[in-house]
Ligand code: FES
């Protein structure tokens with residue numbers, strides 16, 4: 593057993609900010625049409641995403657250099673965005689390229705830019721040191737590019753620190769929470785793996801009741817349940833936090849991938865008490881081609897119900913943290929402590945974190 597269970601919180605994980613030197617999704621491509629701009633956030637930083645009529649998306653600090661009005665409220669003209677107030681214009685480099693009532697020689701400095709890329713239907717920015725951006729790859733995005741899979745997008749906002757989300761998915765011992773959706777199901781811990789930047793847990797599940805939910809049955813096939821004994825469920829579920837992202841993969845009894853989830857939890861306010869989830873859930877298409885389209889809405893309802901239970905519980909954790917002034921957790925599951933150490937090691941101290949966090 594991991595004896596560090598109760599000694600970890602010399603660092604309060606909820607005062608550890610996410611490391612900005614990674615690519616983070618902050619919007620769906622479909623939400624930004626040509627010739628438009630939208631405003632998003634990375635933690636305390638407002639970001640304007642701009643899609644010119646021609647050319648790729650770019651990302652600017654969402655504050656006009658003049659009086660800090662959001663540039664995302666402005667107008668896109670050619671390769672530039674024009675602030676809605678006095679019409680100062682900014683190009684993709686962030687430089688101010690026009691002040692309608694000033695000569696060209698007197699232009700003020702512009703605004704910060706963020707490296708920006710688009711992949712898998714998502715728009716990513718690199719909020720940290722821009723010089724590192726080219727050397728850091730985008731994460732694997734489930735099976736978005738694999739035609740054998742159909743991928744569902746989801747992006748709920750959750751009122752909690754991003755670290756609660758990692759803990760929630762990694763710790764499959766919480767199936768009790770989902771008993772109304774999934775029936776009586778118990779996680780069996782099969783093993784773990786870890787490296788410098790990842791922690792992985794593998795589980796199988798056993799059902800002790802005989803109510804297999806319809807959506808689950810349609811995807812995985814019917815498990816023959818004998819009400820008189822606990823039935824093994826043969827899929828293996830692998831959950832991995834590869835800092836700062838998380839994935840969940842389900843392999844069937846032959847070892848073939850049948851489902852894959854990519855999730856990123858992007859802080860969306862200054863104190864870190866909320867985050868925006870970006871999720872891609874890829875499901876292997878069944879042999880009968882139309883079946884996936886028939887079960888798709890049911891799968892959406894099923895996963896959403898489960899997610900709402902998770903959302904409610906992590907928001908309660910966040911509220912308790914606020915009211916009690918910190919984590920007073922008694923964590924007994926070794927893989928969660930490993931995960932907490934990973935998140936603490938790779939994160940950066942929140943600006944109001946105690947000095948001891950800043951070593
Ligand atoms: S505030 Fe943007 S142009 Fe004046």
Ligand SMILES: [Fe+2]
Pocket residue numbers: 760766770898902
């Ligand atoms: Fe859950």
